[in-house]
Amino acid sequence: MTEYQIFNMMYVGFISNSMYFVGCVLLIWLGFRMANNIYNSPDANIASKVFTSLFCVLVAMITYYTQQIGAAILGTAVTSLTDIGAASAERMVQYVDNPLTIGGTVQTVFVLVVLVFQLAITWSKK
Numbered sequence: 001m002t003e004y005q006i007f008n009m010m011y012v013g014f015i016s017n018s019m020y021f022v023g024c025v026l027l028i029w030l031g032f033r034m035a036n037n038i039y040n041s042p043d044a045n046i047a048s049k050v051f052t053s054l055f056c057v058l059v060a061m062i063t064y065y066t067q068q069i070g071a072a073i074l075g076t077a078v079t080s081l082t083d084i085g086a087a088s089a090e091r092m093v094q095y096v097d098n099p100l101t102i103g104g105t106v107q108t109v110f111v112l113v114v115l116v117f118q119l120a121i122t123w124s125k126k
Helices: 003-040 046-084 088-097 105-123
Strands: none
Touching: 003 046, 003 105, 046 088, 046 105
């Protein structure tokens, strides 16, 4: 496989992964809407809070795994580039090891912050 083909396959994988991420963003927005409705409703029962919390946790898990799939796509491309001795592999390794990269530490912390924020809205009193 050539360097061009490896990059092409990586970009194709990123396209489908980005569509999953768009779906995650919509679900995160829905979670915030549900949490806000519970927060603004003085008569919200415990079942609505539990199910909204469960929904938000599941969306956070889906978002985390979507990011990890993106990291796997990048990692596989870098490994393939290294195997064929491509010059771009040296530069691409820097992306895999960076905490700001897809599926990295910063994205994981961001998902956790969003989840905590949603749960705080859901369970706090107005």
